[in-house]
Amino acid sequence: MSKEEILKIPREEFFKSVKMEYRRYFEPFEEPESVYPDGRVNIDCPCLHSALAHRCGYLIRQALVCFNASKTTPRGMDCEKEFMTHAICTEEAKSQN
Amino acid sequence: MLLRAVGRQMTSVIRQQTAVRSITMTRVALGGGGHHHGEYKLKSLRVLYQILPEPQPVYIPKPGSLDWTLCGNSHAKSAHPHEPHKTDVGSMVGAAVFIGLTLAAVLIKTDTFKKDEGHHHGHSAKHSAHKEEVHHEEPEEKHVEPEVDPRKPEEVIAVREAPAAVEEPVPTTSKQEQEEKAVEEAAGTKKAESEETSVEPQGTTSKQEPDGTSATEEPVPSTSKTTEEPTPSESKQENSTLHCEYVIIGSGTAAYYASLAIRAKQAEAKVLMIGEESELPYNRPPLSKELWWYGDETAASKLDYTSLSGKKRDIFYEVEGFFVSPEDIRKAPHGGVSLIRGKKAIKICVDDKKVILEDGTTIGYDKVLIATGVRPKKEKVFDDASEEAKEKITYFHYPKDFKRVERGLADKSIQKLAIIGNGLLASELAYSIKRKYGENVEVHQVYEQKYPAEDILPTHLAQKSFEAIKNSGVNIRAEQRIEGVRKCCKNVVLKLSDGTELRSDMIIVATGEEPNSEIIEASGLKTSEKEGGVRADKYLKVAENVWAAGAIATFDDNILGSRRISSWENAQVSGRLAGENMATAGKTEKAFWYQPSFFTKFAPHLHINAVGQCDSTLETVTVYAEPDGENPLEKAVVFYKSKENGNVVGVLLVNVFGPSLDVARRIIDDQKKVEEFKEIAKLFPLYEPPKVEEETNEKSP
Numbered sequence: 019m020s021k022e023e024i025l026k027i028p029r030e031e032f033f034k035s036v037k038m039e040y041r042r043y044f045e046p047f048e049e050p051e052s053v054y055p056d057g058r059v060n061i062d063c064p065c066l067h068s069a070l071a072h073r074c075g076y077l078i079r080q081a082l083v084c085f086n087a088s089k090t091t092p093r094g095m096d097c098e099k100e101f102m103t104h105a106i107c108t109e110e111a112k113s114q115n
Numbered sequence: 116m117l118l119r120a121v122g123r124q125m126t127s128v129i130r131q132q133t134a135v136r137s138i139t140m141t142r143v144a145l146g147g148g149g150h151h152h153g154e155y156k157l158k159s160l161r162v163l164y165q166i167l168p169e170p171q172p173v174y175i176p177k178p179g180s181l182d183w184t185l186c187g188n189s190h191a192k193s194a195h196p197h198e199p200h201k202t203d204v205g206s207m208v209g210a211a212v213f214i215g216l217t218l219a220a221v222l223i224k225t226d227t228f229k230k231d232e233g234h235h236h237g238h239s240a241k242h243s244a245h246k247e248e249v250h251h252e253e254p255e256e257k258h259v260e261p262e263v264d265p266r267k268p269e270e271v272i273a274v275r276e277a278p279a280a281v282e283e284p285v286p287t288t289s290k291q292e293q294e295e296k297a298v299e300e301a302a303g304t305k306k307a308e309s310e311e312t313s314v315e316p317q318g319t320t321s322k323q324e325p326d327g328t329s330a331t332e333e334p335v336p337s338t339s340k341t342t343e344e345p346t347p348s349e350s351k352q353e354n355s356t357l358h359c360e361y362v363i364i365g366s367g368t369a370a371y372y373a374s375l376a377i378r379a380k381q382a383e384a385k386v387l388m389i390g391e392e393s394e395l396p397y398n399r400p401p402l403s404k405e406l407w408w409y410g411d412e413t414a415a416s417k418l419d420y421t422s423l424s425g426k427k428r429d430i431f432y433e434v435e436g437f438f439v440s441p442e443d444i445r446k447a448p449h450g451g452v453s454l455i456r457g458k459k460a461i462k463i464c465v466d467d468k469k470v471i472l473e474d475g476t477t478i479g480y481d482k483v484l485i486a487t488g489v490r491p492k493k494e495k496v497f498d499d500a501s502e503e504a505k506e507k508i509t510y511f512h513y514p515k516d517f518k519r520v521e522r523g524l525a526d527k528s529i530q531k532l533a534i535i536g537n538g539l540l541a542s543e544l545a546y547s548i549k550r551k552y553g554e555n556v557e558v559h560q561v562y563e564q565k566y567p568a569e570d571i572l573p574t575h576l577a578q579k580s581f582e583a584i585k586n587s588g589v590n591i592r593a594e595q596r597i598e599g600v601r602k603c604c605k606n607v608v609l610k611l612s613d614g615t616e617l618r619s620d621m622i623i624v625a626t627g628e629e630p631n632s633e634i635i636e637a638s639g640l641k642t643s644e645k646e647g648g649v650r651a652d653k654y655l656k657v658a659e660n661v662w663a664a665g666a667i668a669t670f671d672d673n674i675l676g677s678r679r680i681s682s683w684e685n686a687q688v689s690g691r692l693a694g695e696n697m698a699t700a701g702k703t704e705k706a707f708w709y710q711p712s713f714f715t716k717f718a719p720h721l722h723i724n725a726v727g728q729c730d731s732t733l734e735t736v737t738v739y740a741e742p743d744g745e746n747p748l749e750k751a752v753v754f755y756k757s758k759e760n761g762n763v764v765g766v767l768l769v770n771v772f773g774p775s776l777d778v779a780r781r782i783i784d785d786q787k788k789v790e791e792f793k794e795i796a797k798l799f800p801l802y803e804p805p806k807v808e809e810e811t812n813e814k815s816p
Contacts, residue, residue, distance in 0.1 A: 026739045027739070027741070029743065040794055047774055071374060071451075
């Protein structure tokens with residue numbers, strides 16, 4: 019059997035500040051954001067992979083590109099057609115099978 | 116504000132896609148001819164014997180015993196008086212002219228003879244068979260010739276097709292077939308002859324003939340070879356070839372996420388997944404976790420459960436409507452992911468860039484991913500059991516196994532259950548089943564080792580798990596070997612090594628898993644001796660245009676060395692990485708960097724997350740939080756130290772949540788040699804901070 023060390027850390031000691039050399043492991047983590055601060059959608063977000071890989075994925079890609087390029091306020095008012103085309107495609111796909 | 120509307124639209128659309136699915140029948144996508152190698156030789160000879168006028172034993176010259184010339188008689192060294200061979204000068208001359216013209220046409224019109232690399236799939240033995248055949252083909256040539264001559268102009272085009280088309284086609288028209296056959300017979304004859312005269316073409320190109328119409332004509336045996344692939348667009352236009360840009364062997368988690376990554380990087384990519392299982396790609400961990408914990412009476416049929424958020428979820432990643440059908444994928448203008456279910460791929464021809472399925476279908480690819488995964492390890496004592504006993508024994512890996520056990524428990528036909536194994540799957544199953552059915556089932560866990568999960572957990576934790584599982588009502592029979600198993604009345608009886616017998620209604624064997632590596636060996640790719648699976652580099656690349664992902668890949672981890680990891684997160688991460696690298700091959704490739712973790716729970720208050728190399732043969736340091744009144748959960752962090760230099764190579768968390776796994780990943784990536792473990796343990800939420808509420812972030816797969 020290999021060496022097994024057991025340590026116990028009491029509560030008070032735990033809440034004392036961590037030594038400098040270990041602090042960097044605790045830096046905040048960055049996740050890829052799905053929406054940029056200016057309101058555009060991040061098309062590379064992994065959250066969209068499933069929708070884009072779908073057989074109707076090219077339609078949502080077009081819709082999102084239109085959305086990002088849209089200058090209307092609120093953004094995307096002029097992209098309704100693209101989004102509807104995509105929604106219709108996925109409906110058909112679902113009912114086909 | 117519209118963002119929300121857009122978001123709503125998007126989520127509603129995405130919600131449609133992930134709504135409750137119906138599991139449809141398996142689609143058999145392809146038929147296909149066969150590659151019958153040796154059979155044809157015998158068949159053709161037998162057919163020939165029936166046609167020949169003389170009933171004497173036919174003279175078959177030994178290979179090399181003839182002096183062949185293009186125009187002249189063959190002088191057999193031991194002449195048989197009633198040789199069927201007729202030296203007909205006229206047909207010889209005609210044949211020579213015909214062959215010369217064909218050769219010229221092939222030389223000019225194709226570049227068959229220009230490539231240096233021939234593809235010799237080890238069928239040189241067939242060449243001698245050709246010599247035998249040719250003799251018998253001579254009398255036939257008279258029939259063949261008049262047929263072939265009028266077709267000569269078409270033949271020039273057909274000849275170009277002959278080296279190009281490789282696999283067994285879905286026959287387009289019978290006329291085309293006959294054309295090709297006639298051409299190939301001649302081509303076969305011509306090539307066999309020309310080899311003797313040392314005009315060396317680059318390997319014989321002769322096609323494999325389907326059985327049906329070739330009864331009267333002599334089929335040309337031996338396999339098909341391409342000397343050189345014409346441009347991919349040409350071969351794609353061939354109706355008889357199945358070809359897809361990206362082919363993925365496997366239809367599990369790694370395969371699914373790879374297909375997503377490919378489509379994300381290359382928007383119009385065409386992906387074809389070939390899966391042995393008949394289900395759509397599904398998530399495996401719930402089969403021993405969530406489906407038991409949160410499933411109800413529909414779980415056995417629909418494989419769904421009510422998630423903690425209240426919504427019904429099933430284990431399938433996508434509905435059927437997500438996929439493009441395999442027939443349509445080639446013409447799909449914007450690509451897609453298609454899926455062939457229920458077919459097993461048995462070989463990859465790396466040089467030819469083809470995948471061969473069990474039924475003989477061949478699929479060409481530009482890039483292929485091996486994601487065949489693992490299967491349960493068979494135990495000899497159960498494989499050798501009687502047929503009656505085997506009816507009550509099951510391994511546990513596939514949805515059908517889950518359905519069988521769940522139905523048996525639900526209709527009370529299983530009241531006593533024996534689970535064999537001490538690993539994570541066996542322990543999870545024991546806990547989950549007992550948790551769901553409580554007093555309605557007697558669960559026994561039988562294994563040869565001392566404690567559950569003792570190859571991962573340090574002894575003191577393994578002991579705690581042992582106690583916890585026992586306390587939840589599971590009867591553990593530790594350190595018992597199975598000596599025998601037999602059927603007795605309605606039960607199946609296990610004979611244990613301490614002499615006792617254990618009766619149960621069903622035995623679940625969960626002792627381990629082994630990689631599905633037959634295709635690796637068959638394709639001549641390198642396997643890893645120590646870990647099993649296929650050898651891949653840090654980019655998950657195996658060979659030219661071949662990648663591997665998931666539990667089958669033994670890849671190079673810069674930090675931890677060469678490993679093969681069989682966990683859900685590894686399947687997802689490596690699947691994504693391999694997919695990305697395939698799509699961006701030659702441009703930017705990412706090396707493996709994200710340490711996968713795993714999660715298990717086999718006792719009520721033992722929620723275990725681990726990342727890195729968690730091997731109990733390594734030296735471990737465990738830091739426990741002291742139990743206090745408010746904290747019913749005992750929390751601990753286990754650090755595993757490497758043998759070479761004491762760096763932290765693995766971290767296992769017991770009832771510790773939050774971003775701890777990512778902190779652990781950073782420590783491992785840093786290859787940190789820790790001196791003060793109590794200090795570093797402060798980075799993990801072992802205690803709740805005072806006055807601030809801690810979020811319990813349940814990391815479930």
